[in-house]
Amino acid sequence: MTNLIDIRDVRHAYRTEAGTLPVLDGLNVSVPEGGFVAVVGPSGCGKSTLTKLVAGLLKPDHGEVWLHGEKVKSPRSTVGMAFQNPVMLEWRTILQNVMLPLEIVPNKLTKAQKQDRARYLLELVGLKGFEDKRPSELSGGMRQRASLCRALVHKPEVLILDEPFGALDAFTREDLWQIMHQVKEREPFTGVLITHDLRESIFLADKVVVLSGRPARTQYVLDVPDTGPRSLDHLYTSEAAEMLAILRHQIEVAQGRAPAEAEPETRIAPPPGSAAQGMH
Ligand SMILES: Nc1ncnc2c1ncn2[C@@H]1O[C@H](COP(=O)(O)OP(=O)(O)O)[C@@H](O)[C@H]1O
Numbered sequence: 001m002t003n004l005i006d007i008r009d010v011r012h013a014y015r016t017e018a019g020t021l022p023v024l025d026g027l028n029v030s031v032p033e034g035g036f037v038a039v040v041g042p043s044g045c046g047k048s049t050l051t052k053l054v055a056g057l058l059k060p061d062h063g064e065v066w067l068h069g070e071k072v073k074s075p076r077s078t079v080g081m082a083f084q085n086p087v088m089l090e091w092r093t094i095l096q097n098v099m100l101p102l103e104i105v106p107n108k109l110t111k112a113q114k115q116d117r118a119r120y121l122l123e124l125v126g127l128k129g130f131e132d133k134r135p136s137e138l139s140g141g142m143r144q145r146a147s148l149c150r151a152l153v154h155k156p157e158v159l160i161l162d163e164p165f166g167a168l169d170a171f172t173r174e175d176l177w178q179i180m181h182q183v184k185e186r187e188p189f190t191g192v193l194i195t196h197d198l199r200e201s202i203f204l205a206d207k208v209v210v211l212s213g214r215p216a217r218t219q220y221v222l223d224v225p226d227t228g229p230r231s232l233d234h235l236y237t238s239e240a241a242e243m244l245a246i247l248r249h250q251i252e253v254a255q256g257r258a259p260a261e262a263e264p265e266t267r268i269a270p271p272p273g274s275a276a277q278g279m280h
């Protein structure tokens with residue numbers, strides 16, 4: 001099967017007055033259609049840069065980014081994005097904020113159809129009844145749900161979520177995780193989730209990519225087994241604990257706090273048939 005997103009051997013550096021800052025070096029990420037990949041890695045290693053490359057907002061110095069069999073060369077309107085701090089327009093209602101991409105991306109929908117689409121998504125995330133509120137009247141978690149609707153309203157090829165739940169409290173965050181699963185079931189998308197939260201990565205994604213420290217390369221890829229509908233209880237199973245231990249170790253390696261090949265007694269070796277796919 002061809003991948004919907006293919007990041008091949010990407011290298012990128014920012015050129016600033018202070019000099020050149022190599023950010024990505026040897027980045028490889030592939031996501032099949034309908035796949036959901038989480039990207040974790042040390043702060044400042046280049047995760048947001050990766051999202052800009054996929055959205056076509058940046059051109060890599062070397063390597064290629066492919067979306068649906070097409071090389072990405074310019075900004076893509078077929079990418080939906082949501083961030084940690086959703087930018088909502090206060091002079092518009094929640095419904096009007098969610099409809100915004102439909103006013104920008106060319107489409108043949110009538111005004112009524114655009115409204116129906118936005119209303120349907122708001123209901124899906126539990127915001128029925130809040131359509132006519134202003135952004136400031138909503139809690140952080142509600143604004144984030146509306147932001148998710150806005151990112152999905154034009155049925156993007158790819159949904160990019162850059163630490164969308166990072167600013168929320170733990171309980172609200174877990175609510176949002178479950179809403180994400182409900183949304184993906186009804187509105188299937190191909191997704192890239194940037195996160196700091198390892199539990200979030202294995203709860204939401206089917207593949208977790210660990211980036212090394214800057215300049216970032218793909219350091220490790222973990223496949224999360226498909227165990228059917230996920231509930232929060234899954235996070236307390238021994239399988240989840242094993243995956244989290246592997247990821248925590250890989251993050252320590254990426255931060256330079258643990259050697260890549262740990263001593264045998266501390267080494268986290270994936271048991272046969274386990275989730276670990278291997279070092280890259
Ligand atoms: N437009 C830019 N110009 C120069 N440096 C940048 C720019 N954007 C990001 N950086 C730097 O590149 C590095 C990677 O940034 P980023 O991709 O935002 O990291 P992450 O999202 O993993 O925290 C950081 O050191 C950041 O300061």
Ligand SMILES: [Mg+2]
Binds near residue numbers: 048162
């Ligand atoms: Mg970032």
